[in-house]
Structures are given as C-alpha cells and as structure tokens.
Amino acid sequence: MWEMALTSMKLFFAGKLFQNPLRVFGLSVVGVAIALVIAGALLYLGLAPALAAAISGFVAGVAQPYLFRNLKYR
Numbered sequence: 001m002w003e004m005a006l007t008s009m010k011l012f013f014a015g016k017l018f019q020n021p022l023r024v025f026g027l028s029v030v031g032v033a034i035a036l037v038i039a040g041a042l043l044y045l046g047l048a049p050a051l052a053a054a055i056s057g058f059v060a061g062v063a064q065p066y067l068f069r070n071l072k073y074r
Contacts (some may be wrong), residue, residue, distance in 0.1 A: 011074075019072040027067045035060035 013019040018024045036055045042052035 016074060019074055024068075024071060025070075031060050031064055031067055034063055 008017060015021045038059055039052050039056035042055060043049060047055075
C-alpha cells in the first residue's frame, strides 16, 4: 500500500499521473476558491474563525469528488 502511494506521488509531481495536469490544477484552484469564498462569507457574518474554517473545509472537501469526477488517469 505504501509503495502504491509513493508511486502515485512520484507520478503526480512528475506530471504523468493525469492526462491533463492543467485541468487538475484548474479544478484544484476552483476548490480552493470555494473554500475561501465560504470562509470569507462566514467570517463576514461574524462566525468564529475556527468554525468558519471547519465549515468551509468540509464543504470544499465534499465538493472535490464532484469536481474531479471526470478526470482521466494515464
């Protein structure tokens, strides 16, 4: 299991894990933007920073499978 994880990390950082690495980067930016917008909105509404971070992290984490559903691997 550890060997598989190391191999996947090596391929990822070499840019050979996905067919379109730029799309992966773009979708990752969208996920981060979702988290930042939600965190900013919650902070603006007066929520505690730790709670705002937890909620926005949860929502962004739930969005990742939806964002990455059509990625193709090599």
